[in-house]
Amino acid sequence: MIQEYESGPEPEATRRDSGVTESSRASRGWWDRNADEYQQEHGGFLGDDRFVWGPEGLDEAEAGLLGPAAGLAGLRVLEIGAGAAQCSRWLAAQGAHPVALDLSHRQLQHALRIGADFPLVEADAGALPFADGSFDLACSAYGAIPFVADPVLVMREVHRVLKPGGRWVFSVTHPIRWAFPDEPGPEGLSVAASYFDRTPYVEQDETGRAVYVEHHRTIGDRVRDVVAGGFRLLDLVEPEWPDWNRQEWGGWSPLRGHLIPGTAVFVCEALRG
Numbered sequence: 613m614i615q616e617y618e619s620g621p622e623p624e625a626t627r628r629d630s631g632v633t634e635s636s637r638a639s640r641g642w643w644d645r646n647a648d649e650y651q652q653e654h655g656g657f658l659g660d661d662r663f664v665w666g667p668e669g670l671d672e673a674e675a676g677l678l679g680p681a682a683g684l685a686g687l688r689v690l691e692i693g694a695g696a697a698q699c700s701r702w703l704a705a706q707g708a709h710p711v712a713l714d715l716s717h718r719q720l721q722h723a724l725r726i727g728a729d730f731p732l733v734e735a736d737a738g739a740l741p742f743a744d745g746s747f748d749l750a751c752s753a754y755g756a757i758p759f760v761a762d763p764v765l766v767m768r769e770v771h772r773v774l775k776p777g778g779r780w781v782f783s784v785t786h787p788i789r790w791a792f793p794d795e796p797g798p799e800g801l802s803v804a805a806s807y808f809d810r811t812p813y814v815e816q817d818e819t820g821r822a823v824y825v826e827h828h829r830t831i832g833d834r835v836r837d838v839v840a841g842g843f844r845l846l847d848l849v850e851p852e853w854p855d856w857n858r859q860e861w862g863g864w865s866p867l868r869g870h871l872i873p874g875t876a877v878f879v880c881e882a883l884r885g
Contacts, residue, residue, distance in 0.1 A: 643716035666875035667864035693755010697723035767841020796865030843880035
């Protein structure tokens with residue numbers, strides 16, 4: 613969805629190729645510009661110390677995709693695309709030792725504003741600044757993966773910093789949603805594009821410079837990316853929209869959520885290299 617900017621014309625929405633460097637630069641700039649609005653709009657739903665996997669409201673406290681909460685104490689956990697580090701804060705409350713990583717300096721400033729007694733690291737998910745085998749677990753709730761041009765690079769980096777057998781759980785926009793308009797109402801229920809068109813969605817300024825990039829992968833692509841990164845897929849969770857959740861979030865809504873999936877959560881295990 614095209615975002616409003618403080619000055620200048622709105623960016624043009626298009627579908628075109630966008631490589632690793634351009635995608636990373638666009639994501640850093642977009643999240644730095646929009647972090648304040650994002651946290652103001654969605655901070656109430658996310659909470660300060662909840663671990664929510666997506667707009668449906670699937671909560672890690674109930675889902676246990678990283679494992680039983682009681683077993684998290686003492687584990688080192690890397691959160692990728694942490695934003696204001698809400699998930700890391702929940703992990704810390706369970707006795708884990710999280711590290712919250714994000715590309716956006718402004719998002720991490722919000723993490724500091726709320727409070728963080730764990731490390732905050734500003735870095736690209738494709739070049740993790742950690743030693744091999746540094747973490748027991750890794751997680752990402754809509755962080756990084758939808759916005760990177762080379763997801764296998766990220767998978768391999770996560771595999772590198774995990775101990776063998778470590779769990780890696782990440783959520784992304786459900787791939788089927790790419791075939792539908794990004795609208796929460798009835799207009800978002802009719803197929804408008806090919807599910808198999810992997811051309812990235814790009815918003816670009818008047819010079820053609822990308823200011824927002826999102827990449828599409830099919831379900832099969834995502835599974836192959838996981839395997840190519842050195843992981844075994846343990847589960848693929850497609851959260852159903854709960855009756856208690858009446859909010860709209862971009863293209864997510866109760867109307868659409870009761871009919872088509874909006875989020876896919878991949879639960880993976882690191883194989884020995």
